[in-house]
Amino acid sequence: MPQLIVGLALIILVVVVCELALKRNRSTMAQRRFLRENGMATVGTIVDTAKVKNSKSAPSAHYAKVEYFVKGKRYTLGNTWPLEQQLFLTKGTQMDVLYEKGNPSNACVADSAAPNTAQYGRSVRLFEAFAIVLLALFTLFASR
Numbered sequence: 001m002p003q004l005i006v007g008l009a010l011i012i013l014v015v016v017v018c019e020l021a022l023k024r025n026r027s028t029m030a031q032r033r034f035l036r037e038n039g040m041a042t043v044g045t046i047v048d049t050a051k052v053k054n055s056k057s058a059p060s061a062h063y064a065k066v067e068y069f070v071k072g073k074r075y076t077l078g079n080t081w082p083l084e085q086q087l088f089l090t091k092g093t094q095m096d097v098l099y100e101k102g103n104p105s106n107a108c109v110a111d112s113a114a115p116n117t118a119q120y121g122r123s124v125r126l127f128e129a130f131a132i133v134l135l136a137l138f139t140l141f142a143s144r
Helices: 002-037 083-088 117-142
Strands: 041-053 059-070 073-082 094-100 103-109
Touching: 002 041, 002 117, 041 073, 059 094, 059 103, 073 103
Parallel strands: none
Antiparallel strands: 041 059, 041 094, 059 073, 094 103
16 A cells, blocks of 8 residues: 555656646747747757867867758857757757847857757656656556
């Protein structure tokens, strides 16, 4: 019986944590949607990556070239991230790009730590489903 209670508590904890993450994500997505609708944001795609070395010993940062389109015209920008964030930096990853209204060449990546917020939302939902199934199986077998 205690295993059943622990299992159910863990399931509830996973659901609460994932829902809090998604609530924050929905707020960010609403802000980005507003910016896109008002001509100040778009989605860019990483087309090239490289490690940046400040010394001969080891790389110190990760560089990515992001390509984005505004009204059919192609633009590119480069950005560097700390090495610990290189997991997100693969070719084809989509990222939100913010730009000055009326001047799309003056742009920056919206969130330097995470990819496109829609991808993040799908990842959280997938993790939540996987964790709930695993915890349910654990609870079922532990309570026997």
